[in-house]
Amino acid sequence: MDRALLVGIGNYGRLGQPLPGCANDLAGWGSCVAANIAAGSGNLRARADTQATRDTLIDDFGWLLSDAKPGDQRVFFFAGHGARVRRRDPDTGATEAILSETLVTYPVASEGRETHMIFDRDLAELIDAVEFPASARLTMVIDACHSGGMARRLGDEEDGPLVRCMSFPDEEEDEARAREFNVAEVRPFGSAIVEAVPRDFSVEAAPASRVLVAAASAEQRAWDDRMPNGKRHGIFSYYALQAIATQPQMSFDALIAAITPPISQRFPQRPMLLGDTGRFSGHIFN
Template identity: 25%
Template sequence: MRSVDAEPYMPPFERQFTGPQGNQFAYQYSRCNGKKKALCIGINYRGQQAELKGCINDALNVKRFLCTTYGYKEEDIVMLTDDMKNPRQTPTHRNMIDAMHWLVRDAKPNDSLFFHFSGHGGQTKDYDGDEEDGYDEVIYPVDYKTNGHIVDDLMHDIMVKPLPTGCRLTAIFDCCHSGSALDLPYMYSTEGKIKEPNIAAEIGQGLLGMASSYAKKDMGGLIKGGLGILKVASGGAQKAEEYTRRTKTSPADVISWSGCKDSQTSADTVEGGQAAGAMSHAFITVLSRNKNLSYQQLLNSIRDVLRSKYSQKPQLAASHPIVCRNACGPFDCS
């Protein structure tokens, strides 16, 4: 392992290949010396029953961090928060979808795009077979009660599929049930290894969830846990993984950071006297100390910051295998 104080290691910029011989996918790292654009969404759901406190602060803090640390320009950052007076800047379902399209519009190789969401997240039944647990991840716009949630499949279709070879997209999801919120096919462990389906562990977690749901008289949780166990036991987890890698590996350079596993919740808390999302705060804190961390070092450092106070375990996912374990920082390879 390299020292965290070492200079960032440059990833290989030539085209890389993954997959079995005869059916390989090509992808390429971004030099991140092109256009920089960002979309920051923070939703407190003000006046609603499930109101949060720190999400607007998260969006503002991330915007400031991008400008001061990584050279993003304010005019190239779209902000959607539910304290905005301009109706086009409120995080409605329509505005969020439009802003996602704006983020990736006219994307070029070596561009560096950034997406941040802080708000409510959840799950819904998976219908296309790409989820190991049988459930898609979703995020909730401010008007979700009337216009519904936004599913991970749609976010992948809008923000990942159109990207050209060698374009970087970094995404942060600071919300509950967000581990695979962008549907990227390669999930990484803290050891820098690609995670594979763990059948015994998933069945055990399903049984534990069913027991907890039974104790709370939560029939929905009992049914969901039973369906998850059935899918794992029948080999659905491996099929879902194979399907995702076949259909959602990208020629672009996409990295996603999530506040927790798909099965966990993310904390809306207070840090330094200010309401904030635990994941957003930890991400900024770690990179403000040292922007030259590798992906593996960054994942471990974020978990270290959160471990003493929270049970959530942040996740790292990618659109391709990370062939360079000591890849450069998340936004700047130049």
């Protein structure tokens, strides 16, 4: 049984910094996934804006991974803000020395930033906690910045390009942003998700076969802009969906090769692949 979880957050409520292209990305990927995987009734979930809280998405991700059988395919798509912060110890309140990158969910509480953040270590723990068969496939497509916050607030500038990086005004994040290009001090998003996947392994010893398709490399930002169809989209999602529509059985490698030139002509953004390298030359969808 195949399953998919699709998330698009363009309205961040009290956090501001809207991303109007995420609604179109969610609709586009929803149609694409429904057409390309064998997801029956009730096996495709879509969450938008206020529906996409941290607690809801953590529960949804558990559902996405559960009851997987050999040969099953599970797909996770996220369009929204990423951020770069120092994670806090929940017991002591101390912050880590290294910056971690995270997905920003819809905020329902004001107790702290981590109430609306999902770190890759959160997702990695969920993956490792279930008995996910080695022959089942997990594909994660993330159209958000993995390079951290930006130096200015976005406001409501819907007519120009927007960066999918959440900015925070407090002093701690100002300091973090000042150091954001010191990559040695940053834990890239996806590193925890895929770090358990070796390049060479036996089928018996293999962990879950996971591939993460990132809209931008670790030191870059992902962009949201008005595209040739007259609508706003994530630059990555727009070109990726066009490529897959033209060639549904394309490989991960072929997708990156097809979309990198048109993306790089407009913005300094380069999509990348992480995870099970043995799947890169295979079809994106089974």
